[in-house]
Amino acid sequence: MDQDRKVRVRFAPSPTGGLHLGGVRTALFGYLFARQHQGAVVLRIEDTDQARFVPGAEEYIQECLKWCGIAPDESPLHGGEYGPYRQSERKERYRAYAEQLVADGYAYYAFDTAAELDALRATQPNFKYSHENRLQLRNSLSLAPEETARLLAEGHPHVIRIKMPAGETISFNDMIRGVVSFESSLVDDKVLLKADGMPTYHLAVVVDDYQMAISHVFRGEEWLPSAPVHLLLWEYLGWRQDMPQWAHLPLILKPDGHGKLSKRDGDRLGFPVYAMNWQDPKSGDLTKGFREMGFLPEAFVNMLALLGWNDGTDQELFSLDELIARFSVDRISKAGAKFDFEKAKWFNQEWIRRTATHELAVHAASILAAHGVTDTDEHYLADVLDLVKDRLTLLVDFWDQASFFFRRPEHYDLQAVLPKWNEEKTAFFLDMINKLENFDPWHSAELESFYKLAINASGMKMGELMLPFRIMLVGGKFGPHVFDIAALLGREETVSRMKQALTAFTGATL
RNA sequence: GGCCCGUUCGUCUAGGGGUUAGGACGUGAGAUUUUCAUUCUCAAAACAGGGGUUCGAUUCCCCUACGGGCUACCA
Numbered sequence: 001m002d003q004d005r006k007v008r009v010r011f012a013p014s015p016t017g018g019l020h021l022g023g024v025r026t027a028l029f030g031y032l033f034a035r036q037h038q039g040a041v042v043l044r045i046e047d048t049d050q051a052r053f054v055p056g057a058e059e060y061i062q063e064c065l066k067w068c069g070i071a072p073d074e075s076p077l078h079g080g081e082y083g084p085y086r087q088s089e090r091k092e093r094y095r096a097y098a099e100q101l102v103a104d105g106y107a108y109y110a111f112d113t114a115a116e117l118d119a120l121r122a123t124q125p126n127f128k129y130s131h132e133n134r135l136q137l138r139n140s141l142s143l144a145p146e147e148t149a150r151l152l153a154e155g156h157p158h159v160i161r162i163k164m165p166a167g168e169t170i171s172f173n174d175m176i177r178g179v180v181s182f183e184s185s186l187v188d189d190k191v192l193l194k195a196d197g198m199p200t201y202h203l204a205v206v207v208d209d210y211q212m213a214i215s216h217v218f219r220g221e222e223w224l225p226s227a228p229v230h231l232l233l234w235e236y237l238g239w240r241q242d243m244p245q246w247a248h249l250p251l252i253l254k255p256d257g258h259g260k261l262s263k264r265d266g267d268r269l270g271f272p273v274y275a276m277n278w279q280d281p282k283s284g285d286l287t288k289g290f291r292e293m294g295f296l297p298e299a300f301v302n303m304l305a306l307l308g309w310n311d312g313t314d315q316e317l318f319s320l321d322e323l324i325a326r327f328s329v330d331r332i333s334k335a336g337a338k339f340d341f342e343k344a345k346w347f348n349q350e351w352i353r354r355t356a357t358h359e360l361a362v363h364a365a366s367i368l369a370a371h372g373v374t375d376t377d378e379h380y381l382a383d384v385l386d387l388v389k390d391r392l393t394l395l396v397d398f399w400d401q402a403s404f405f406f407r408r409p410e411h412y413d414l415q416a417v418l419p420k421w422n423e424e425k426t427a428f429f430l431d432m433i434n435k436l437e438n439f440d441p442w443h444s445a446e447l448e449s450f451y452k453l454a455i456n457a458s459g460m461k462m463g464e465l466m467l468p469f470r471i472m473l474v475g476g477k478f479g480p481h482v483f484d485i486a487a488l489l490g491r492e493e494t495v496s497r498m499k500q501a502l503t504a505f506t507g508a509t510l
Numbered sequence: 511g512g513c514c515c516g517u518u519c520g521u522c523u524a525g526g527g528g529u530u531a532g533g534a535c536g537u538g539a540g541a542u543u544u545u546c547a548u549u550c551u552c553a554a555a556a557c558a559g560g561g562g563u564u565c566g567a568u569u570c571c572c573c574u575a576c577g578g579g580c581u582a583c584c585a
Binding site: 012013014016046048049051052110112113114117118121125126128157159161177180181182183186187188190191193194195196198200201205220221222223224225226227248250251253255258259260306307308310312313314316333334335336337338339340342343344345346347388390391392393401416461462463464465466467470471474476477478479480481482 | 511512513514515516517521522523524525532533534535536543544545546547548549577578579580581582583584585
């Protein structure tokens with residue numbers, strides 16, 4: 001293999017629905033590797049299974065990659081020198097290679113119908129189309145040449161299968177796992193070309209990776225068992241010298257129980273599995289995504305990168321550029337990792353803190369807009385953000401944490417004030433309202449000392465008068481320092497909220 | 511069942527023949543914050559088991575167990 005050849009990696013998803021966490025991570029690792037080596041990133045859509053094609057899925061995939069900041073250099077959308085980038089549009093290319101394999105004795109025509117094979121599988125528990133039984137089945141190896149020719153000429157439906165050799169050891173050097181070996185006798189005669197003329201993944205992946213000059217392949221561990229088929233195909237097609245290097249990534253597992261993480265686990269456990277919202281065009285079912293759940297793409301990508309990789313230090317927070325610089329395949333772990341949503345949220349919290357206020361403001365503004373709050377002053381929004389930034393885990397928390405800055409409280413936590421309310425407090429707040437109407441300067445620190453002085457003068461306790469003031473401005477027992485809130489709300493709004501709340505607390509009209 | 515891959519705190523992981531086996535998330539306790547969150551401090555918490563190799567194995571090898579993946583004219 002040419003060690004100096006240009007790095008070209010591809011991400012080859014199937015457009016069958018939303019993009020799963022694991023898929024994004026595969027794309028990410030490939031992207032990091034390619035960028036680090038000044039290589040190209042290719043998106044190829046594997047849509048050879050027309051029965052599973054879902055409209056909109058391809059656009060969704062492109063959008064996901066873009067959101068994550070790992071958009072490809074070549075894709076169905078951007079084009080490129082190696083197009084087309086949809087397998088369905090490359091359909092014509094595959095048949096010739098399959099025929100060539102037949103001609104060279106590495107593959108054969110098979111006329112067994114799917115129903116016949118299903119019947120065999122039903123009777124023989126471990127049925128496998130292989131060197132052991134292929135002569136008992138209906139194919140060009142068992143049939144007389146004239147018979148095969150006749151069936152072909154008459155247009156009988158048929159597939160082309162690889163003729164797996166017996167007694168060979170097939171091995172390759174995986175970038176993550178080292179040498180992996182298989183016994184060829186144990187691998188079945190996989191279908192290469194389907195009856196509808198479309199290639200299966202096995203044929204298409206080899207032909208496309210070859211034609212697109214792919215140098216390195218990152219894919220999930222679930223592909224390991226079919227690696228021997230691909231290996232042989234590279235060899236049989238005469239391209240062994242151009243075969244890419246493979247990295248089979250460990251799987252992302254369910255947080256509880258066992259097995260691969262699936263969309264269902266997210267629904268069941270209440271966290272997203274898809275990168276962005278996905279609405280199934282048929283059922284109309286909406287599956288929540290990380291983006292809409294309030295994740296920053298930086299956090300999502302950071303979290304994904306650390307799921308199965310680390311740089312050997314204690315650092316956990318990495319920007320995409322840092323990841324590109326530090327990434328290395330030999331630090332990818334071999335074992336599957338259980339997805340931990342709590343940790344994912346931690347990454348997001350950290351990223352919200354390290355994101356500049358003006359960038360966060362864009363998200364905050366759209367959250368406000370979603371709740372009907374528009375025409376917000378940008379300086380005011382920035383001030384609010386600076387006050388509540390540390391309290392956000394998800395971007396959408398902004399509404400819960402800061403809506404009172406934009407709307408007066410409609411409900412008060414009366415339980416927190418009423419049981420201890422008395423005439424003395426009513427008098428205190430009536431007096432305070434009067435004093436505040438003329439208080440100057442309207443700054444947090446000044447307000448605080450003034451307010452505390454008044455409490456002392458009243459003879460009441462600090463705690464008895466702090467909480468009610470907060471409830472008046474906020475509505476509940478939460479939020480930043482209460483005098484910061486008052487300062488930001490401004491004199492008019494603060495006083496007006498105090499009046500409104502006092503009415504609610506006492507039943508009197510002011 | 512067969513084949514392949516894997517196995518360090520609950521989770522993500524670092525480490526690597528001699529270490530108090532480190533960090534992070536989460537959890538618990540305390541401090542701070544006269545709200546809540548934050549922050550800070552501390553704590554509990556792991557080398558699957560058995561054989562080798564070795565002066566010495568968590569680290570290297572083998573076996574077992576366990577986990578996972580694949581076993582379609584799906585990718």
